[in-house]
Amino acid sequence: MNAAADLWSYLSATPLTWLTVTILAYLAADAAARALRNAPWANPVLFSVLLIAPVLWATETDYAAYFEGAQFIHFLLGPATVALALPLWDNRDMIKRSVAPILLALFVGSFVAAGSAILLARAFALPTEVILSLAPKSTTAPVALGVSEAVGGIPTLTAVLVILTGVIGAVTVTPLMNMLRISDWRARGFAVGVAAHGIGTARAFQVNEVAGAYAGIAMALNALLTSLIVPALVRWFM
Amino acid sequence: MKTMLPTLGLLLGCQLCGEVAARGLGLPIPGPVLGLVLMIAILRTWPAAAAQIRATVGVILANLSLMFVPAGVGVIGNLDVLADDWFALLVILTVSTLLAMCAAVTTFIGVSKLIGGPPE
Known part of the structure; x- marks a missing residue:
């Protein structure tokens, strides 16, 4: 014993x-x-x-x-993020032809992800610091934690919300896209990358390589955009 | 797999440069994302590098889910931070994530059709 x-x-x-x-x-x-x-x-x-x-x-x-x-x-999350460069490089011609849809879908998706979270949380009358922790939920964890702290949220709560968002997006994307009858892998991948960051991107790679590449672009660009628009949205909606 | 170590060295080197740039310049972008941009610049400069890193990168990206497991386990231990708001938060996360995906996919498809490119 x-x-x-x-x-x-x-x-x-x-x-x-x-x-x-x-x-x-x-x-x-x-x-x-x-x-x-x-x-x-x-x-x-x-x-x-x-x-x-x-x-x-x-x-x-x-x-x-x-x-x-x-x-x-x-x-390994760090080197894995860098590794996303390869599918982006492989699909560069297709990506160059879709710069306009990428940029507009990025702005709309990022704005709706953060804005709808803030407005829904206000509708549920959640405490202010919870709403602020919720706003950056759709972006990759390191950015989300930084943004949460900057706007006055609770980083540990944000960490949990970010992961839950990723799993929710990864689980719902396929049925949602099938229901909407979207067959364009670029659009399907981009949507899950912008709404559900790396966990959504992992799901996209599981299903289709083009979807994975576009999810990776969406995740990387949304990391950038969220840190810029969430502070603005918070000032606007709170 | 003799390209494994050089690939890891390259990926980590890009990440390190990205971290240095992000911190040094005080940018609000995570180091690995800057590392990704640097890696694309390297592939532009030496297109032959793509073939060298393909095997290892393929393994990493095929198992991307693995890298989220430690953070996922952390969620279980921290579920109490959701406290009394857990039901509202789950509803909000689900609705907001679905709305964001609908908005992004509709915009993507709409703009693609508008500029008249063939669907891919």
Whole structure:
């Protein structure tokens, strides 16, 4: 019993355990998503979290200890963002021909994403700092946290809202676009990238390479635009 | 995969330059996004680099969801920040995300038709 306790105190403290658990959970989640033919609701991020959370709960592991191991994967978000350059480069001729729809859809999408969140939150009479935390929800996490802090929101709340937005967008985009009978992969990808940042972009790459490239453009451009328009929208609507 | 390490070195190098530029110039853009722009400039200058990085980049982008798992797990532990507003927040996030996707896709398709390009 003592040996087992010693072993566990080693395992629970080493980053190796949680790094391994994260990768194994993702592999299982991804295999499940494939087995379900990438059904919209079979989201690998959501499935992985649902696999890992009970393990942390059962072993009474706090998030800081988990993140000691998981940070190595979290860190890859940076190089993965840079890696989006390749699909953009591959599709450069198509992208050059669609500069006008890209820029207008960016402005409209970004404006509606932030504006509708603020107005709906006001309709629900939410506290001011919650509304301010909600406004940048559609952009990539580092930008959203910075914007939230700048306008007087609560960054930890924004972090949660950003991830939830990503999962909601990734799960709803396929049924929504099918319902609207949109067959243009550029437009489908762009919409999910502007509304649901990287998690939406991951979904787009799962479905179609052109959709993924356009989601990547939308995410990158919206990172820029959100930091400019959210402070303005907040002044306007609050 | 002998191109893996050079590719990682290149991606990280671009990100590092992006971080330095973002911080040094006080730009409101994340370093990796500037790194992406730099990577495109590199591909413009040396188009042959595309073939070299393709294998590793393909693996990274095919598994983009993995990179969001640690942050996703963080949400579970922090769900209490939603407090009494959780129902309203879920409704708002869903409606607002659907509205933003509808608005973006309609604009994209509308402008594409207006300028008369063929649908792709």
